[in-house]
Amino acid sequence: MCDCDDRVANDPGSGPGHSRRRFLRWATAGGVLIWTGVAGIPALRALLYPATHRNPVKGLWVKLGPLVSFNTTAPTQVNFAEPENDAWIQSTELKDVWIYTDDDENFRVYNGRCTHLGCRYAFDASRGVFHCPCHGGMYDVKTGAVLAGPPPRPLDTLQHRIEGDVLSADYMDFRVGVPEKVPVES
Numbered sequence: 518m519c520d521c522d523d524r525v526a527n528d529p530g531s532g533p534g535h536s537r538r539r540f541l542r543w544a545t546a547g548g549v550l551i552w553t554g555v556a557g558i559p560a561l562r563a564l565l566y567p568a569t570h571r572n573p574v575k576g577l578w579v580k581l582g583p584l585v586s587f588n589t590t591a592p593t594q595v596n597f598a599e600p601e602n603d604a605w606i607q608s609t610e611l612k613d614v615w616i617y618t619d620d621d622e623n624f625r626v627y628n629g630r631c632t633h634l635g636c637r638y639a640f641d642a643s644r645g646v647f648h649c650p651c652h653g654g655m656y657d658v659k660t661g662a663v664l665a666g667p668p669p670r671p672l673d674t675l676q677h678r679i680e681g682d683v684l685s686a687d688y689m690d691f692r693v694g695v696p697e698k699v700p701v702e703s
C-alpha cells in the first residue's frame with residue numbers, strides 16, 4: 518500500500534524547507550552580485566583610467582632663475598626635469614629652454630626642441646645663431662626665425678612672467694614638422 522504522505526514529507530526537494538533554502542541561495546547570489554558591482558566598477562575604472570585618459574593640453578610653469586642670471590651677450594640654456602605620466606608609469610623627462618635678452622628686462626623664451634623633428638639645438642657662438650645638429654637647421658637668436666635648413670616654422674616661444682626678480686615660463690611642447698604651432702597633449 519502506498520504511503521504517499523510520508524514520501525512527500527521526507528522529500529528534500531519539496532516543501533517549505535526547500536523553498537526557504539532556494540530563497541536564501543538566490544538572496545546570497547544577488548547580494549554578491551550587487552557588492553561586486555559596487556566595489557568592482559570603481560576598481561575597474563581606476564585600473565583602466567590611466568590607459569584611456571589623455572591629459573588636456575596644459576603647460577607647466579617652470580622657474581628659470583633670477584633675472585640677473587641671464588647673459589645679455591648670448592642666449593642662456595636652462596634644463597629641467599618634467600614629470601611624465603604614461604598610463605601607469607611615472608617618470609621624468611629632461612627638457613630645456615633657451616632664454617634671450619639683451620637688457621635683462623625683456624625676454625624671449627624658446628622651447629628647446631627644433632621645430633623640424635624635435636632635436637635639441639644649441640647656440641653656435643661663432644656664427645651667433647641657434648644651430649640644430651640633426652639636419653643643419655639654423656635660427657635667429659633674437660626672433661627665433663628660420664635662417665636655413667628644413668625647419669617648417671620659427672622656434673616655439675613660450676609664455677613667461679616675472680615675479681619679483683625671478684623669470685618663469687609656461688613650458689609646453691608643440692607638434693614638430695608642421696608649419697603651424699600646435700600644442701601637443703601631455
Ligand code: FES
Nearest residue numbers: 631633634649654
Ligand atoms: S631636427 Fe633640427 S633640422 Fe631636423
